[in-house]
Amino acid sequence: MKKLLDNLVLAAALVAVAGLFGCSKEQPAPAPAPAAPAPAPKPEPLKAAWIYVGPVGDAGWSYAHDLGRKAVEAKYGDKIKTTFVEKVPEGPDAERVIRDLVAQGNKIIFATSFGYGDAMEKVAKDFPDVYFEHATGYKTGPNLRVYEGRFYEDAYLAGVVAGRMTKTNVLGFVASFPIPEVLRNINAYTLGAQSVNPKVKTKVVWVSSWFDPPKETEAAQSLMNQGADVLLQNTDSTAVLQAAEKAGKYAFGWDSDMSAFAPKAHLASCALNWGVYYDKAIGDVLGKTWKTEVNKWGIKEGANDFVKVADFIPADVKKQLEDAKAFLVANPGAVFRGPIVDNTGKVVLAKDTVADDKWKGEINFYVKGVEGKVPSGK
Amino acid sequence: MNELALLLAATLSAGTPLAIAGLGLLVNEKVGVLNLGAEGMMLVAAVAGFAVSYHTGGEWLAFAAGAVAGGLVAAAFGWLVIWLNTNQYATGLAVSLFGGGFSAFVGVDYVGRKLAERPDHALPWLGDLPFLGTALFRQHPMVYLAILAAVGIAWFLYRTRAGLVLRAIGESPESAHALGYPVRRIRLAAVVAGGALCGVSGAYLSVVYAPLWVEGMTAGRGWIALALTVFATWRPARVLLGAYLFGGVTMLQLHLQGRGVQLPNEFMGMLPYLATIAVLVLISRNPTWIRLNMPGSLGKPFFPGL
Numbered sequence: 001m002k003k004l005l006d007n008l009v010l011a012a013a014l015v016a017v018a019g020l021f022g023c024s025k026e027q028p029a030p031a032p033a034p035a036a037p038a039p040a041p042k043p044e045p046l047k048a049a050w051i052y053v054g055p056v057g058d059a060g061w062s063y064a065h066d067l068g069r070k071a072v073e074a075k076y077g078d079k080i081k082t083t084f085v086e087k088v089p090e091g092p093d094a095e096r097v098i099r100d101l102v103a104q105g106n107k108i109i110f111a112t113s114f115g116y117g118d119a120m121e122k123v124a125k126d127f128p129d130v131y132f133e134h135a136t137g138y139k140t141g142p143n144l145r146v147y148e149g150r151f152y153e154d155a156y157l158a159g160v161v162a163g164r165m166t167k168t169n170v171l172g173f174v175a176s177f178p179i180p181e182v183l184r185n186i187n188a189y190t191l192g193a194q195s196v197n198p199k200v201k202t203k204v205v206w207v208s209s210w211f212d213p214p215k216e217t218e219a220a221q222s223l224m225n226q227g228a229d230v231l232l233q234n235t236d237s238t239a240v241l242q243a244a245e246k247a248g249k250y251a252f253g254w255d256s257d258m259s260a261f262a263p264k265a266h267l268a269s270c271a272l273n274w275g276v277y278y279d280k281a282i283g284d285v286l287g288k289t290w291k292t293e294v295n296k297w298g299i300k301e302g303a304n305d306f307v308k309v310a311d312f313i314p315a316d317v318k319k320q321l322e323d324a325k326a327f328l329v330a331n332p333g334a335v336f337r338g339p340i341v342d343n344t345g346k347v348v349l350a351k352d353t354v355a356d357d358k359w360k361g362e363i364n365f366y367v368k369g370v371e372g373k374v375p376s377g378k
Numbered sequence: 379m380n381e382l383a384l385l386l387a388a389t390l391s392a393g394t395p396l397a398i399a400g401l402g403l404l405v406n407e408k409v410g411v412l413n414l415g416a417e418g419m420m421l422v423a424a425v426a427g428f429a430v431s432y433h434t435g436g437e438w439l440a441f442a443a444g445a446v447a448g449g450l451v452a453a454a455f456g457w458l459v460i461w462l463n464t465n466q467y468a469t470g471l472a473v474s475l476f477g478g479g480f481s482a483f484v485g486v487d488y489v490g491r492k493l494a495e496r497p498d499h500a501l502p503w504l505g506d507l508p509f510l511g512t513a514l515f516r517q518h519p520m521v522y523l524a525i526l527a528a529v530g531i532a533w534f535l536y537r538t539r540a541g542l543v544l545r546a547i548g549e550s551p552e553s554a555h556a557l558g559y560p561v562r563r564i565r566l567a568a569v570v571a572g573g574a575l576c577g578v579s580g581a582y583l584s585v586v587y588a589p590l591w592v593e594g595m596t597a598g599r600g601w602i603a604l605a606l607t608v609f610a611t612w613r614p615a616r617v618l619l620g621a622y623l624f625g626g627v628t629m630l631q632l633h634l635q636g637r638g639v640q641l642p643n644e645f646m647g648m649l650p651y652l653a654t655i656a657v658l659v660l661i662s663r664n665p666t667w668i669r670l671n672m673p674g675s676l677g678k679p680f681f682p683g684l
Contacts, residue, residue, distance in 0.1 A: 055592070057489035087593075172636070178643065203636040206643050213595060214588040218392060222632035225384035238492070239588050246496070261492050372638030 043079075046285060048072075049106040050084040051097055053113035054211050060236030060255040061210065061272075062086060065112045065135075067256070068274025072282050075275075080282060090115025098123045102130050108285050110278070111135065113210075114179070120144060131290055133281055136181060138361075140292050147277055150298030151181070152188035152360075153328050154270030155232065156335045157306045158252045159192020160324045161267050162230040163200050164317040165250055166193075171202045172228030174219045174240050176210050178375050180363045182234045187367045188335045189232050194369055196320055202370045203228055213239035224249055230267070241265060259308040268309040276302045296357075299325065300332045336360065341368045385626075385633055386513035390521050393618075393625030395579045395587060397524045399603035400610070400617040401531055402448075402575025407607060408535060409568035410548040410675040414470025415455050417600030418477020419573050420580030421593075423448040425485040427581025428493070428591040435494045440585045441520070441578050448577020449570045451477060456569035460562050463679040474600070482593035493589045520582050525618065527575070532614040544568055548673035551680040561680060576600065602651075609658035611671045616658065624654045 050069050052062035066084065073082050083106070088097050094116050101109055102123065108131040111120050117137040124132040124144040132144040140146055162171050171193055173186050186204055193200040203226060205219040216235050220243035223231060231251040233240040238261040244251035245262035253259060253269030277297055284290040297303035306325065309318065328334070336355035342348045342365040349355055366374060399416060406413040413419075423444035431440035455473045459466045500506075504515040535541040544564060547554045551561045583599070584591050602624065610616035627650040635646060662668060 055486075055489050057486070063490070203638070205632050205635045208643065208647055211592070212597060213590040213592055214583060214597060217588040218388070218629060219632050221388055222629060223636050225381055225388065226633065226636045228636075237590060237592065238490075239590055242492075242589060246498075372635065373640045375643030 045079055045081040046076075046108065046282065047081050047083070047104070047106040048108045048110070048282060049082070049101040049104075050110045050112060051088045051094065051101070051116065052084060052086045053090060053115070054087060054236060056084070056086050060238075062112065062236070064256045064272040065110075065274050068272075068276075068278045069110075071275030072278040075279060076282055076286075079286060088116075090119075092119075095119035095122060099126075102127050107131065108133065108281065110281070111137075114181075131285055140294065142292060145292045145294065147281075147295040147297070148181075149272055149274075149304045150296055150333050151270065151272075151304060152184040152335050153298045153333070154304050154306055155185040155188040156192035156328070157321060157324055158232050158268065158270060159189040159194075160196055160321050161309070161313065161317060162189070162232070162250070162252075163193030163195070163197035164320065165267060165313065166197070166200060166230045168227045168229050169197065169199045169201065170227040170229065171200055172220070172223030172226075172231040173202055173204045174216055174223065174231065174233040174235055175204050175206050176234050177208065178206065180361055183363045183366070183374065184360060185232075185234055186370060187363065190367055190369045191335065191340070192324070195324070196317075200369060204366075204370060204372060206375055207235060209235065211236045213237045216240050217243045220244060220251075221247070232270075238262075253308070257308050259310075266308070266310060267313065269307050270304065271307045272304050273302055296333070298328070298332050300329045333360075342366060343368050343370055380512065381633075383509050383512040385629055387516060388629040389622055389626035390514070390517055391587070391625070392629055393622035394518075394521045394524045395583050395599055396603050396606060396624055397618050397621035398520075398527065398582065399576045399579035399600060400606045400621055401524075401527055401614060402572040402579070403603055403607045404572075404610075404612055404614060404617055405531060405535075405544075405568050405575070406572035407612060407676055408548045408673055409544050409565050410551060410673050410678070410680070411456070411459060411565060411569050412466045412470065412677040413452070413455065413569065413572060413576075414467055414604065415451065415473025415477065416470075416576050416604055417596060417598065418474040418481075419448045419451045419455075419576040420477075420583070420596045420600045421481040422451050422477045423577030423580035424584035424595060425481040425488065425591055426577075428485070428488055428491075428584040431493050431585045432488065432491055437496070437585060441581050444577040444579075444581025444585075445574040446577070448580060449574040452570050452573020452576070453566070455573070456566045459679070460565050460569070463681065466677050466679070478594060485591050485593060488591040489593075491591065493585065496586070496589070518586055520578075520586065528614045528618045535614070545673070548675060551675050555680075555682050561682065565680075576603075579603075606654070606658075609655060609662070611662045611668055612673065613671060616662070620654055620658050623657055624650050627653045 054062040056062050056066040069082055085097055088094050098119055110133045112135045114136045117139050120132050120134045121139045124141050128143055134146045136148050137146045175182050190202045203223055205223055207215045207219050216239035220240040224247050229249045231240055231244050233254050238258050241251045241258050241262040245265035250267050251265050252267055255272050257269045257271050259266045334354050338349040338353040339351040340349035403413055403416055426447035427440040427444035430443035458464045458469050499518050501515040505511050543559055547561050547564055555561045606620040610620045631646040631649045
């Protein structure tokens with residue numbers, strides 16, 4: 001009798017486990033195409049899928065991408081059908097998820113983090129009739145292209161505001177990993193501040209993560225303890241902003257509008273607007289004009305913007321901000337203009353030269369005014 | 379000088395969650411139960427505390443909710459290892475994994491939510507002292523409670539009869555059983571108490587320390603607390619020392635980075651772990667002391683009547 005009972009319990013447990021595994025972990029596709037009364041068959045909606053590295057509720061990077069997805073879904077209506085998978089770890093799991101999405105019939109896949117590059121490249125080779133778009137990557141192929149935002153434009157504008165709002169002339173930067181993208185932002189922040197206040201210095205702390213609120217809080221506190229009173233971050237949560245609010249200092253939102261989290265500390269948000277790029281990408285596929293290219297969009301194209309500038313910022317600072325913004329719209333990406341000296345004294349960009357993509361892509365130093373040395377390794 | 383005071387203050391604050399969780403695990407291990415599910419308990423309590431704080435705006439209610447949540451998970455864990463005598467290591471791991479997934483699932487709606495503003499805490503007269511004020515007396519009350527808890531647990535374990543019984547059960551449950559003590563019930567009570575402390579620690583993390591909820595936000599602090607308890611040879615004062623040392627070196631390495639110290643990034647990240655292990659091992663290297671303090675029946679199942 002006991003043996004029968006044991007077997008029954010075991011069988012029930014196995015069934016339960018199998019049932020749990022059977023449930024897909026992906027989100028269901030929203031708003032399928034409505035039934036058409038017309039006799040002519042409707043064209044199949046284009047199936048598009050996104051993979052995110054974090055949760056969509058993070059108010060940061062993945063949230064911004066999801067807003068872009070929703071925007072493009074609203075615009076194209078029943079011509080497309082979108083799905084997304086969140087919290088996909090970078091690595092072999094990513095490849096499995098991407099293959100799974102292709103198997104479900106998606107014809108264009110957007111991978112929204114640098115670490116998905118290898119997985120995208122592998123899967124793209126196997127499915128030449130599916131389009132692959134990799135954000136912030138660099139590997140391309142006949143059906144794989146990369147897109148990126150000129151985030152450093154926003155960092156530069158943040159620097160312009162920070163340089164005027166700081167009282168201690170020490171700025172702080174909570175950084176994730178020492179890759180060129182983050183170094184560009186640190187340097188742009190410092191250059192922007194120095195353009196309005198040559199005395200500023202920037203201190204950097206590396207948290208080795210894109211998203212770790214307790215660590216980001218500790219890093220922000222550490223920077224403020226050393227005198228930094230305006231903080232910028234390259235990490236994706238609101239922790240730094242909230243730490244600044246608690247301590248009575250200033251900070252910026254990053255990736256999205258974070259003004260609601262810190263009414264007194266929030267100076268502005270470096271918000272990303274991926275919707276405009278996704279609009280183009282979907283349009284390319286539907287209009288059959290898709291081709292391999294590298295797209296780096298910025299303020300001019302509307303892909304990122306400096307939003308919710310605080311009311312308490314003085315009018316003359318706002319004017320300097322507007323001037324800087326107008327300059328960037330007229331000269332996209334021209335944040336790095338010579339002469340630029342790194343913090344060991346070496347001239348890295350000659351006078352009257354504007355940095356090109358190669359220079360920006362290989363950046364591995366701090367400009368003068370940033371304290372410390374770039375950590376080696378990723 | 380002010381920087382040093384701020385660094386000390388940050389040390390106390392950063393070490394508190396580890397200290398509270400470590401003390402809870404100490405109680406568990408002193409009674410002979412190895413609780414590898416600490417991380418899971420902390421996470422479940424963190425999401426519970428955050429949810430309660432978000433809906434009610436209260437802080438202490440959130441800590442209470444965290445304690446209850448941690449205690450409930452611990453009760454389930456206790457029932458499994460004490461009454462059903464499942465392997466303590468495997469069950470603890472399972473509880474950790476379960477806690478991680480369950481808290482992520484329940485907490486999906488709370489990601490990105492903001493809690494109400496918290497006032498700054500400072501002791502009325504002591505908080506204004508020039509150096510010590512900033513360093514020691516402008517902390518959240520939970521920091522002082524952690525120290526009080528350590529004192530209280532030490533007093534309970536070593537100066538009361540109930541604590542003696544608890545330690546006796548941890549050394550040799552068979553002997554305690556022969557003497558007529560309800561071994562399993564006392565063990566369960568200790569496991570639940572320890573789990574409640576881990577829960578308070580988890581709630582402190584999500585409500586006060588980094589007032590956000592995101593899945594996995596304890597970032598391994600449960601495991602660190604476990605290691606702390608072992609390296610501290612199960613003595614409450616050393617658990618406190620280890621916790622503050624870990625917190626302190628974490629803040630120090632961030633501070634040094636901000637100062638521009640030229641050490642590799644990965645080494646800096648490793649420093650808190652290295653330093654804590656090194657110090658605790660060095661001060662606890664007397665093998666006799668280790669044998670004296672290690673609970674004799676740690677991790678072993680107890681079968682009354684066998």
